[in-house]
Amino acid sequence: MKRRYFFYVAAISVFSIITNSGCSASVNNSIKFKNLAAGDIVVNFRGQDVSVAAGGTGEIKEIPQGTYKYATTYTIPIGASSSTTTGDVSGQVVINAGTRILVLYSSTLINGVYTLSATISNSDSQTSTTGP
Numbered sequence: 001m002k003r004r005y006f007f008y009v010a011a012i013s014v015f016s017i018i019t020n021s022g023c024s025a026s027v028n029n030s031i032k033f034k035n036l037a038a039g040d041i042v043v044n045f046r047g048q049d050v051s052v053a054a055g056g057t058g059e060i061k062e063i064p065q066g067t068y069k070y071a072t073t074y075t076i077p078i079g080a081s082s083s084t085t086t087g088d089v090s091g092q093v094v095i096n097a098g099t100r101i102l103v104l105y106s107s108t109l110i111n112g113v114y115t116l117s118a119t120i121s122n123s124d125s126q127t128s129t130t131g132p
Contacts (some may be wrong), residue, residue, distance in 0.1 A: 001024075020037050022069055027062045027064060027065075028098050029061075029062065029064070029095045029098065030055060030059055030063065030096075030100050031060050031063060031070075031078065031101040031102075032058070032059040032102050033050055033052050033057065033058045033059070033106075034052075034102060034105065035052040035057070035058075036055070036104065036105060036106045036107075037074070037105045037106055037116055038107045038109065038114070039054055039074055039075040039076060039107065039114070039116075040052065040054055040074065041073070041074045041116075042072070044070060045069075046060070048060065048066055052105075064097050065097060065099075067092055067093070067094050067095070068092060069090075069091070069092045070090060070092070070093065070115075071089075072090055072105070076114050077109065077114060080103045080112055080113065080114035081112035081113070082112065082113050084113065084114075085117070087117045088103060088120040089105075089116060089118045091120070093120070094124075098123070099122055099123060099124055101120050101122045101123075102119070103119075103120050104119050105118045106118075106122075
């Protein structure tokens with residue numbers, strides 16, 4: 001009888017510790033696509049397409065930890081005869097616990113050439129743990 005009682009108390013204690021600790025059922029990771037460019041964009045990320053109108057923002061939340069690729073397609077505004085891209089228009093992101101990522105798009109239209117640019121930043125510490 002004492003063994004059974006001890007087992008129940010131990011099981012309840014472990015369950016209580018797990019549910020009250022930092023373990024959470026939801027994942028607090030996100031990636032946001034902010035479009036300051038003149039044309040609309042569509043981002044392909046984790047098998048989803050995220051459409052973001054010019055001046056708009058799109059966000060994906062609760063992303064599991066891992067490394068993911070993304071790619072951007074875009075519309076060329078009226079008046080452009082050709083286009084090019086620079087920066088982080090496509091690439092990969094590393095999602096760690098609590099990571100928030102922002103991909104910021106902008107554009108220029110010079111002499112008929114539309115240039116879509118993107119920069120990326122994240123909330124993870126940028127310090128390196130390796131030394132010389």
